[in-house]
Amino acid sequence: MEQRGWGLPRLLGLLALLAVQVPRSSASSYMGLWPLPLSVEMSPRLLRLSPENFHIGHDSSSTAGPSCTILQEAFRRYYDYIFGFYKWHRGPAKSHAAPELEQLLVSVVLDSQCNAFPNVSSDESYSLLVKGPVAILKANRVWGVLRGLETFSQLIYQDSYGTFTINESNIVDSPRFPHRGILIDTARHYLPVKTILKTLDAMAFNKFNVLHWHIVDDQSFPYQSITFPQLSNKGSYSLSHVYTPNDVRIVIEYARLRGIRVIPEFDTPGHAQSWGKGQKDLLTPCYHGHTQSGTFGPINPILNTTYSFLSKFFNEISTVFPDHFIHLGGDEVEFQCWESNPDIQKFMQQKGFGTDFKKLEVFYIQKLFNIISTVNKGSIVWQEVFDNNVKLQPGVVVQVWKYGDYAKEQSRVTAEGFPVLLSAPWYLDYISYGQDWVKYYNVEPLDFDGTSKQKTLVIGGEACLWGEYVDATNLTPRLWPRASAVGERLWSRQDVRSSQDAYKRLTVHRCRMVRRGVAAEPLFTGYCNHEDRV
């Protein structure tokens, strides 16, 4: 505002100064990139964009066109992210020396996969060439385009006159790990669909590509099953605390449009108290001496009815959730209830399991694996399933979550040839005072003993926000920007490690999230220019 009074000579002088300071001014936009791309070349040459003229469109060489919903929606979204939330200053355009960037043309090279769902081998690579008057974003598939649009939007900033500005740049980028997930827990607390969608938005800003939906647990069963409606009728917190089939569809499509997979977790045989309310005889009745105590334990593994139920249930799940993987849980099975139950004791004898209840757990999980194979899905399990020597089929993904010695666990699992997901150091529900994001950032997922072949089995990791103390009131500021640290660790090169440099970029990125309506909490003392949006 005050600048309006400045004379033209001074203005030009200042511009010249800016031009001289190019390494610095380019650093200012470079600073905003999160996660840092594989390779960034940035020229001192500035281009300006005008909201009235600028256009994102399909290049004529692209295999995708206006019928590609993913891209059409993304173009509109990113135009808004770039221009929508700023005040459009009609700056001193005429006196602005920089040439204009008029278009971003998007070119998909191979079959676009416009109507597909992303999967673990989806190609997310892209290259971005920003040069006046037309920038080119090239990717093999739409998934790379989505990542590239995010990067492009991060390159643009408003200079002190309010002019939208971008440096000529050349970026080549692809992720380090193919599975970059966020776990949300909708059982300890129900999360409204709006909160989930907002999380998906923020995930896209951070190039996460998997929503691990820990949808049910002991406390509640919000998933509305078509085959077994009683599960949520009886097992949800209330009839308004449920996800209807339509809610689930909305989440999956919203995620797809952002290149995000939705992997549901139906954790059994433990963590299943809420299943019992709507499905009689599914859980093991616990005994107190010779009589039933009235409480229930894990799923009852000795009944045929259990497996016919699971068969039908997972058959439904396999059609509702398009992703190839289903997370089967398998963590923290408590044996006391099984131990107390005379029928189970008898069964153990019959099977020759002795008193090793791990064998009973293995028995259950094996049968569950068979069910999942029958419906042509892949399985992810928590590490206990591996630890308890369940014979896993090749390709079952093991998620490492126990904090103690997680590197050793990674060694063991990969030595057996199983793919690994790392979560142990990234339990974001554990909060502490100060800048704990640095701790998450400093984790190196491949820092364990193993051959290079073993290392390739680490397909990525997940930041977990368990829900004991989290619901819609505090999810967003607790998750962001702390999860962003994990986002960069999983996307960027191994040698991108400087937490000082990360701090600068993450501060800018955090303010950008705030500007886009995500209430990401501050890293430290300071301010953003658009904080009143949330």
Place this chain on the structure above:
Amino acid sequence: MAGSALWFFLLLAAALAGRATALWPWPQYIQTSDLRYPIFPHNFQFQYHVSSAAQPGCSVLDEAFQRYRDLLFGSDFWHRPDPAEKQHTLEINSLVIHVATPGCDQLPSLESAENYTLTINDEQNFLFSETVWGALRGLETFSQLVWRSPEGTFFINKTEIEDFPRFPHRGLLLDTSRHYLPLSSILNTLDVMAYSKFNVFHWHMVDDPSFPYESFTFPELTRKGSYNPATHIYTAQDVKEVIEYARLRGIRVLVEFDTPGHTQSWGPGAPGLLTPCYSGSQPSGTFGPVNPILNSTYEFMSTFFLEVSSVFPDFYLHLGGDEVDFSCWKSNPDIQDFMKKKGFGNDFKKLESFYIQTLLDIVSAYGKGYVVWQEVFDNKVKVRPDTIIQVWREEAPVSYMKELELVTNASFRALLSAPWYLNHITYGPDWEKVYMVEPLAFDGTPEQKALVIGGEACMWGEYVDSTNLVPRLWPRAGAVAERLWSSKLVTNLDFASKRLADFRCELLRRGIQAQPLNVGYCEQEFEET
């Protein structure tokens, strides 16, 4: 033990009350029964008793009636219920308010009486209070007693409450310097403070990182010292609005201008105010605390605090005085000379005392009282006997309980904050630790204990701004609110857990983004907008 007998009585009352368990903070005396009366929104009203000192036109209560009507029933239009619905012969169609002393246009003060009695029975529905401030507390309690059946009918149970606060100063500190907080965040905080019967908003207005207070005598302070002089400031109008909004809720605004340390942001807009630090014999270009050796410093402070004294009507000002770093003073040759001249030797605490004493004289001359952080006491600054010392250090130099003992032993009044730094977060239900603090658990005579006028929950702003303030503050600050309001005997954690969880759901219902205490749900969850 008499205490536990009373406790059982409280618990029994709670068990009988059904929905009355949602009360937070718990009243001093309550008796409720299963007998319930329906309330029909279409004809319910708050009424002034004919002989009440406050009558229609009383801004504080007129507005409170409107607020509580909305909180209770929403702003919907309520239809006359079916005659069939009205099987109950006795319905509550009004709450009659009787205030004993006038004072609708005044400001609350440390001495304001907040006691009230609330009677809901067959004969009357009556709220009696000494002052309008007590009526506000009683209205809040009334609003927490009303519940709604699954069919949608509002009820209130037969109830008798006699209530008053244990401590007169129940504060909450917000820090608008580390991060700017939009006005809406502050007003929203005042709302929830009223819901939990806090009565002091301690506004830690400025500090090292930024100076958002727009001074009309020294406009350069904000122009050069705020994060953004166009957007990240509090104008005179903003400040007025906060003070009036707080007043209408019975909340005092205690503003803090912390000196001589924590003042980096004052420097750019007030050249010469801060001490230039030296590196060897050369100024290093950095600055330290306020420069205590210049007359111009005290002229500046005189003018500045004259403004502050008139802008902020509360009798008390908070003058800070914490964490003064001596290294810069030590490095400065002019200060060294001054120390010699004054015979301070190498004791920079004496220099600090010199500054603070001069400042306190200035502020006293404006007819204000003051609150200071404990260092002022620890460093043996000579202060007026009516100074209030705020205890904030948990362990050093002594434990906070010991500090309370020392402060009150020296006959000063004390405010406790040390165990209530809510910006410090840990995993899990950390409100319990906050809740179990007993502010008077130190060695001292009854006279000493009487000098503890209350405490404050502090939400420092290093890691807090409008994105996370509300869930970080609520319902955790509620634990402090009850500790400062309710009887010393109300310490049962199970009883508190249930009520606090209910209170938190009530906050959600009122649109406040209060975070969960543990697993579970509320009928009405928070929805993003």
